[in-house]
Amino acid sequence: MAFDKSEFDVTDPAVAVRLMAGLFYVPHALFKVNGLEGAAGLFGRIGFHPPMLWVWLAIAAELACAVALTLNIQVKWMGLVSAFVMALAGYAVVMTKGPVWLWNFGGVEYIAFWGVASLALAAQAWKREYAAYGRVFLLWPSLERGVVRA
Numbered sequence: 001m002a003f004d005k006s007e008f009d010v011t012d013p014a015v016a017v018r019l020m021a022g023l024f025y026v027p028h029a030l031f032k033v034n035g036l037e038g039a040a041g042l043f044g045r046i047g048f049h050p051p052m053l054w055v056w057l058a059i060a061a062e063l064a065c066a067v068a069l070t071l072n073i074q075v076k077w078m079g080l081v082s083a084f085v086m087a088l089a090g091y092a093v094v095m096t097k098g099p100v101w102l103w104n105f106g107g108v109e110y111i112a113f114w115g116v117a118s119l120a121l122a123a124q125a126w127k128r129e130y131a132a133y134g135r136v137f138l139l140w141p142s143l144e145r146g147v148v149r150a
Helices: 013-023 025-034 036-046 051-071 075-097 109-133
Strands: none
Touching (some): 013 075, 013 109, 025 036, 025 051
16 A cells, blocks of 8 residues: 555645544553553443443554554544544543533543544545545445546
């Protein structure tokens, strides 16, 4: 898989947001990996049962989002996955700390921003695909029969 240099041009605001949204997942996943028992306890208190399964699902989803968003792979889908992960994270915060908004008080402000940014990245990816090909594809345009890339 070859990457275009423009996919990492941080002077493009959308690229900067995509890279931040992807790379910010790395410490979140590592935090869970390094504290599996604590994460499982938290997931159990929130109501995600069995908790260890949910911890591993969260780690897998966070690492998938980290790789895909950082490397610009299937952003149209992974932006939606990222927004869903942030919705679950917001639910978890509200269940543990109550309906607090400000991040510095343990609220959902940061999570909401990350989720909305993820949705915007997905919408932009769908829009760009439609602009380039006149339609959207389930996966990649080059995998669809009868499509010739210019």
